[in-house]
Each structure stands twice: as structure tokens, then as C-alpha cells.
Amino acid sequence: MSDDVFRLTPLDIRKTEFQKTVRGYDRLAVEDFRGRVADELERLVREKLQMEERLRVVEEQLAEYKTRDKAMNDALVAAQHMRAETREQAEREAQMIVREAEADAERRLERARRELERLDASGQELARRHNAYLASLRALVDRQKAELEALAASEALTFGKVAGTISPAAADPARDRKSSPKWIKSIVEE
Numbered sequence: 001m002s003d004d005v006f007r008l009t010p011l012d013i014r015k016t017e018f019q020k021t022v023r024g025y026d027r028l029a030v031e032d033f034r035g036r037v038a039d040e041l042e043r044l045v046r047e048k049l050q051m052e053e054r055l056r057v058v059e060e061q062l063a064e065y066k067t068r069d070k071a072m073n074d075a076l077v078a079a080q081h082m083r084a085e086t087r088e089q090a091e092r093e094a095q096m097i098v099r100e101a102e103a104d105a106e107r108r109l110e111r112a113r114r115e116l117e118r119l120d121a122s123g124q125e126l127a128r129r130h131n132a133y134l135a136s137l138r139a140l141v142d143r144q145k146a147e148l149e150a151l152a153a154s155e156a157l158t159f160g161k162v163a164g165t166i167s168p169a170a171a172d173p174a175r176d177r178k179s180s181p182k183w184i185k186s187i188v189e190e
Contacts, residue, residue: 010038010045 013034018024 008041010042013038013041 020027057140103108
């Protein structure tokens with residue numbers, strides 16, 4: 001038998017027979033030793049089987065842990081990529097919102113400028129119309145005043161000749177101004 005093929009089991013030890021010699025070993029001592037060696041070998045074989053079973057369980061757990069570790073690492077990498085993509089997307093959306101807000105603000109500002117220009121032009125038109133109205137009103141008041149003064153001068157002569165007691169209205173210019181309403185005076189004086 002070669003050393004690398006030789007396998008010794010407890011049963012092999014129990015069944016091994018030794019030849020008897022005249023000057024041999026004590027048979028009871030050899031049988032006792034063979035029994036103890038077989039028992040120890042059985043114990044070692046059982047322990048080896050238990051250790052192999054424990055090793056198999058531990059290796060399965062290790063493989064499972066490695067699988068979980070790989071899955072967790074993959075999930076972590078995926079989460080990091082997702083976080084980076086989410087951050088980039090949020091930044092793009094924020095930039096788009098800012099650009100839209102700036103464009104909206106610019107549109108509103110431009111509308112406000114146009115409205116201000118329109119209101120300014122409208123105000124200038126109203127001021128021009130107001131001044132034109134005041135000028136035409138002044139002209140009307142001046143014409144009416146001239147007509148009234150002419151009428152008063154012509155009637156004073158007529159009334160003075162007929163009645164003789166009525167004095168002409170144009171004879172007292174201070175009285176004429178007092179008889180005009182204040183709003184006409186304020187228009188004429190502007």
C-alpha cells in the first residue's frame with residue numbers, strides 16, 4: 001500500500017489481526033490499545049464530519065453574505081448614480097425655472113413699460129386737451145365778455161335815453177368783475 005492511498009478507518013483498526021509470535025506483545029494490551037485507537041479515530045472522524053458540516057454551513061453563509069454584500073454595493077452604487085442624476089435633474093429644472101421666471105419678469109416689465117408709455121402719452125393727450133379746452137373756454141369767455149360789454153354799452157344808451165335812471169353796466173368796471181362767477185375768473189386768469 002502507498003501512503004497517499006492508505007486510509008485507516010476505526011473498523012480497519014478493530015479487524016486488524018496480528019500474527020502471534022513466541023516473544024510478541026501482550027495480547028490484552030494490544031487489544032486494549034487497538035480499542036482506544038479505534039475509539040479515538042471514531043471520535044476524530046465524527047469531529048471531522050461535524051467540522052466539515054460546519055464549514056459547509058459557514059461557506060454557504062459566506063457565499064450568501066458575499067451575495068448580499070455585492071447586492072448592497074450594487075444598490076449603493078445605483079443609489080449614488082440616482083442621487084447624482086436627481087441632483088443634476090433638479091439643477092436643470094431649477095435653471096429652467098429661473099430662466100422662465102426671468103423671461104416672465106422681463107415680459108411683465110416690458111408690458112409695464114408699454115403701459116407706462118401709454119399712460120404717459122394718454123396723460124400728455126389729456127393735458128393737451130385740457131389746455132385746448134381751457135384755451136377755447138377762455139376764448140369763449142372773452143367773446144362772451146366782449147359781447148356782454150358791447151351789449152351793455154348799447155343797451156345803456158338805449159335804456160339811458162328811455163328810462164333815464166338806469167346807469168350802463170360798463171360804467172362801473174369793478175362792479176362788472178364782482179358780478180362774474182369765481183369759476184369763470186379762475187379759467188380766464190389761468
